[in-house]
Amino acid sequence: MLSSHVSRGSAHRWAPLLSALARRSLSSSLASPAVAEQPAPRPWVYDMTKSELIARMQEFDLEPYRARQLWSWIYQQGVVDPYKMTTFSLPLRERLAREIFQFGLPSVVDPLRSDDDTRKWLLRLDGSLVMPESIGPDRPCVHAPFDPERGIGLRPDLQDEGPGMWKSLASAAKKPGVIETVFIPRGSTGTACLSSQVGCSLQCSFCRTGAMSKAALRNLSSGEIVAQFLSQRLALGDFPSSRPERIVSNIVMMGMGEPLLNYRNLTRAVEVLSSEDGLALSRRRIIVSTSGIVPLIERMGHDLGVELAVSLHAVNDRLRDELVPINKQYPIEMLLDACRKYPTNKPAKKVTFEYVMLKGVNDSVEEARQLARLLRPIPSLVNLIPFNPWEGSPYGTSTVEAIEAFTAALHDESSRHRGQIIHVTVRWPRGRDIMAACGQLANKGVAQASRASALVDSLPAAGESPPVGESGAAAQA
Ligand code: SF4
Structure with missing residues (x-):
């Protein structure tokens, strides 16, 4: 309309203004008010x-x-x-x-407590955040009312699904973004077992986490790793950090997922967890367990200075290819070479090797002797973990007699060589009652959770220094 009032001779003088007005009109008609008012995303x-x-x-x-x-x-x-x-x-x-x-922190689907005081929480990672100061020891998780401006509280769209929705752990577990975090007590302190991924891509044949749907698989952010630790400490009344005794005194990265396949966020999480003016957890109190991502093992030692645990589970490549398929890419010899080079692997330091005991599969006396020989150059702690079967798993649990014979053979073989440092622990899993629920309902590998409880006894208790100066062959069952 404006152009009709302009003479032909002066039209060129108005052209830039008309063009600008047209652009403005077009852009304002395209932009919806909702998009225009969208606040800039804020980092968690x-x-x-x-x-x-x-x-x-x-x-x-x-x-x-x-x-x-x-x-x-x-x-x-x-x-x-x-x-x-x-x-x-x-x-x-x-x-x-x-x-x-x-x-805000991820909300807890349901806190579980074992007969032996092992605690487990399923955390929902769907964008809902809660203010959990109201949670104390043994108090149930209470969802904060939803605050749309701050994005805090249980999202209304989930509330609409009805209060029964989260009563069923099974239904919660099927949703992407549900992870578990476990506290394993020892005396007045204990260890947090943290997850690094939702699900796992490595598909170890004895582990149910590996059987989770690939659609659910994703890396946790560093905040989601740190939040597991914070959630545990809040639930256990373990703040402020200036308390003389910490309740949650150690961490094992041994929950869902392969931590070294989420290396960047693992690194960032360790930085936050060990920050001196923050959570101030010594890196010697953090154990990272890997199934054998060889290229990152030595680097992790240099970058992070944390303790190393390796899921070994077999003494030859044929069997390990089947149990831990990543072995096809990084076979046992490469893996043990990386362990030998691990920077904290000084004479006084040990690498932890986890070995799940599968009936008639990997639990013979001869395999125990081979294991001792394989580990000869590496100061080692061997954790023997009786398999805890889950529905549909193709494996059974080794008998007590087989485990005792395996332990004795390991001890005997290692004692033949002066200077070999190999400690052996057998720990029947703690929290078996709630782990079983976990394995069935959250697709969590029971055997894997048991690994964590087996490892707890190798960790320094609060106030203790990490183990130093051990020498010579020793074994304890
Ligand atoms: S044992 Fe660990 S690496 Fe293997 S599938 Fe389970 S979570 Fe993944």
Whole structure:
């Protein structure tokens, strides 16, 4: 319409204005109000390393000391809700919560407690975050009311599915993004067994996690790894970190997934977990268990300085190809060579080898002797793990007699060679009652969870130094 009032001679002078108006009109008609008002995505605070947290707050003109205060609140005090961070003014708390970060932890589907006090939580990773300060020892998880502005609480679309939805662990377990995290007590302290992936791509034949649908498979973010540890400490009343005795004193990366296939986020998580002015967990108290991603083993030792555990389970490639298929890519010789070179593998340090005892498959006395010979150059702790069968698994559990004979043969063979350092532990799995529920309902490999409880006894208790100075052959069943 405007152009009809313009003379032909002056049209060229109006052309840029007309063009700009037309573009503006077109773009405003295309943009929906909802999209235009969409707030910029905010990072989840637990997904950030400390330097990233500082940088993020500087983007909002906040001094680094503010980031250090926030770091202390979330990791030393265990405070999840920014509105409870009382060293910040109310306007700053508002900015933190509404402009700068997302806060809150994944909600717990159902806490389980074993007869022997082993605890297990299924965490739902669907974007719903909760403020769990109300959770204390033995108190049930209570979902916070949904706050749409802060994105906190149980999402209404899930609430609409009815209160019965999460009563069934089975239905929850089928949904992508449900992981488990386990606390294994020892005396007044204990170990957190953390997951690194939803599902696992490696398909070890004795492990039910590997049988999960590929559609559900994904890496956990570093925040999702750290959040498991925080959730455990909050549930157990293990904050603030200045308490003289930690309840959750160690970590084993031995839950769902292969940690070295999520190396970047594992690295970031270890950085957060071991941050001196945060959770301050010694890296010597973190064990990473791998099924044998050889190229990353030595690198992990250099990068992270954590302890190494290896799922071995067989003494020859033919059988290990079947039990742990990644062996076809990285056979036993390559794997043990990487273990020999592992940087913390000094005379006083041991690599842990997990060996699931499968009836009539890998539990003969001759295999025990071969195992001792294979491990001769490596100071080792061998964890023998009686298999805990799950429905449909093709394996059975070795008899007590077979396990005892295997242990004796390992001990005998290693004692023939002066200087061989090999310790043997056999641990019937703890938390078997809830692990069984886990194996059936969350697609979790029971045997794999048992590995963690078997390993717990090799870890230093709170207040103890990591084991040092052991020498000579020793065995204990
Ligand atoms: S044992 Fe570990 S690596 Fe193997 S399928 Fe299970 S979770 Fe994956």
